[in-house]
Amino acid sequence: MIRDITIGQYYQTDSVMHRLDPRVKLLGTLLFIVALFMYKNPAGYIIAIVFLFSVIKLSGVPVKFITRGLKGILMILMITVLINLFLTPGTAIVTLGKVSITYEGVGMAFTMMLRLIMLIMGSSIVTLTTTPNNLTDGLEKGLGFLKVFHVPVGDVAMMMSIALRFIPILMEETDRIMKAQLARGADFESGNLVKKAKSLVPVLVPLFVSAFRRAGDLAMAMEARCYRGGDGRTKMKPLIYKRRDIIAYIILFLFVIVSVWVGRWSVISGFFNDLYLRFLLN
Amino acid sequence: MPLILDHVSQIYNEGTKESVRALDDVSLIIPEGQFIGIIGHTGSGKSTLVQHLNGLMLPKKGSVFYNGKDISDKDFSRKELRQHVGLVFQYPEHQLFETDVFADVCFGPKNMGLSKKETELAAFEALRMVHFPEDLYYASVFELSGGQKRRAAIAGVLAMKPDFLVLDEPTAGLDPVGRLEILGMVSELHKKSGLTIILVSHSMEDVATYVERVIVMDRGRVAYDDTPREVFSHAEELKEMGLGVPESTEIAAMLRARGFDVDPKVITEKEAADSIYAALKARR
Incomplete structure (x- = not known):
């Protein structure tokens, strides 16, 4: 779907x-x-x-x-x-x-x-x-004038591109965790709405844990490369x-x-x- | 009851440009009681293969039989199959979700419909089988070390009392001590509980030391299916598949090339040491 x-x-x-x-x-x-x-x-x-x-x-x-x-x-x-x-x-x-x-x-x-x-x-x-990267670049530059009003355009653009980047990764992760729980006899299909929602707990908890872990790793990797906010960053491929x-x-x-x-x-x-x-x- | 794969093929993205044949006409018989190693390069189809063993994936062509029944059949209970064929995924600690270790291990047997007492008994047994430290049974999952988490996760599958235990890279990301502990534990499970073990690995050493039968996967096909000694005698072919032979075998071959009378068929460290010792002794 x-x-x-x-x-x-x-x-x-x-x-x-x-x-x-x-x-x-x-x-x-x-x-x-x-x-x-x-x-x-x-x-x-x-x-x-x-x-x-x-x-x-x-x-x-x-x-x-x-x-x-x-x-x-x-x-x-x-x-x-x-x-x-x-x-x-x-x-x-x-x-x-x-x-x-x-x-x-x-x-x-x-x-x-x-x-x-x-x-x-x-x-x-x-x-x-x-x-997606190009799109956020375009938004960052196109909306650059908002900086005058103290809108952190660069940071928002960075957040957007990270979010977009993580969609496929988290989809894959969801698939993996669902399979792992299925292997332990989990059932995601039968039962009424409440039961179905409950059956998702074993998927959502590990998914959140993994999302936080990934976020932490990424933050560390960005800091290790001296990222300190979006302002004044130059681009490898400027528009x-x-x-x-x-x-x-x-x-x-x-x-x-x-x-x-x-x-x-x-x-x-x-x-x-x-x-x-x-x-x-x- | 043996697991039988009969001309199984699996194709990803069928009909599109990116169509990949992940499994290509794979036929295998996996009788109970064996300790089997599956090796193969990344993308060789190992992980796809093991997902067919417990019905998480169904073959596009061919059939998988358990207990003489086709697992693709509509009236076949795949949930029941998953109880008999326990599958432990890579980094299984990523599946832990309960507040404490014990509750998480109970998840599997609870899903099987066991009573509260039976569930708890099965969980205790499973945790004991993996030598999980008793004082941590009710600890939060986040307080555990990497090796402990992995044990807890393996116990979560063992608690369903499977006849087959499939482990996908159980030692990935562990330190050398943790690796040996996990492998020793798996080997003990095989010996003491008579579990059929299928170990997916890309470490030739692990496979050489523990298993009795090696299945080599290459581009979705079974390249070799034999004893470790026989498989590792094809050093050249294995290298072409992006695999190697155990270091011991490699060293033995190098020494032999330099004129030492070392047995080229050694596969474990101990065999290599013994053979080198004998060769040096004969020289004197």
Whole structure:
């Protein structure tokens, strides 16, 4: 089940998207998400879809791999759609008892679904094409201005990269401990919820002990190499903008311009709105 | 009841690019009462192999039989199998979780459904079998030394009274004294209690000194399955697999190359010493 969630996973391959500076990708995601929620008419979503799929094509990550990540949010998606479908006030189409599906509700539900799907796909593209270390580097540098407000950006970034680094290690450890307890006759499957939760104690206790031990070892190793906080540390591979990053920024800028322009153009907007709702109702 | 592996294959990540054949057509018969050593380079499939012995992993191809029954069968009780085939993982002290040693050792027999009295009796017996210091029975796990923790963890498996005891690198990370103590204890278990012991190790010395049968794993296959003396006579082939021969055998071979009449088939320190002594005496 955990493997279904592709958010946060990295897909190993070589592409323009992979080589792009993480700061560009982070800003791009932010702008993309803001755009998704700003569009006032369906034409905007066409722009967003075109943009999203061009990026996916550039990233070299199979579309199947990205859509797999949607399985994890299927429940949230369905709830959102249902709530929007039934609880949006407007002209009723079908009435079921006290609630009714409205003309506006259909539009709203479809829009929300589109937004959520694209939001997940858009953000998973970043994590799929960026190694966790690179991502934290990008965050550290991109959010560096927060230092003015005494936010320990470097330390937070270090904590993040350590946390990410430990996820696979702790998963493996969990697997090992579970097997060791199974060998001693433990049973993780049968019984009710309380019994199942209790049966996890023999796994969780050793897991915590091992996590603390690892943390202690790591702290010692870092101190032995004179780590004394994130401030003023230089990098082995510092982030430097290349030509492709500048081009990416220009493309992003164009995307924003087009989005604003299309989103605002009421003639097109009215036309598409009409077409879109007719399409939905037929 | 013997354990039988019949053409067992195990494949990790089947169907993807990273597909690994961890076990490749392994057939073995493990009768009761033997003391067996499994050796192999890292990634040779040793650890995968032992997990098939108690049903923690089921073969992708082939079958494992215990008591004449296929352990992959739906109505086969793998929980029961795990009681008969005790598996002690690498660094078993990492599995300790109870507040004191005694309670932790009780975990296994309690899971088997024994009564409180039977459970406690089994735990006492197990702790005694591993020579665990009596004044520490109710000590917290965190107060123990590395060797003591390991004993406690092994006792946790022994308390289920298994017929087969599989130990995956039981001496890893211990100092030389701790190693000898653990190995001596394991050997005693075999002799006194008649337990079938399967010792996974990458120390040729350990294997040469204690076991009666060596299984050499190489890239998921059984390369050799014979007595230690016979296996260690293939020094060249073993080196190619990233393994070696015991130091005693190596020294004997070197002396022989220099013209001393030393028996090349020695495998333990004592045999080597005796043979070198005899060769020197004959020279005089």
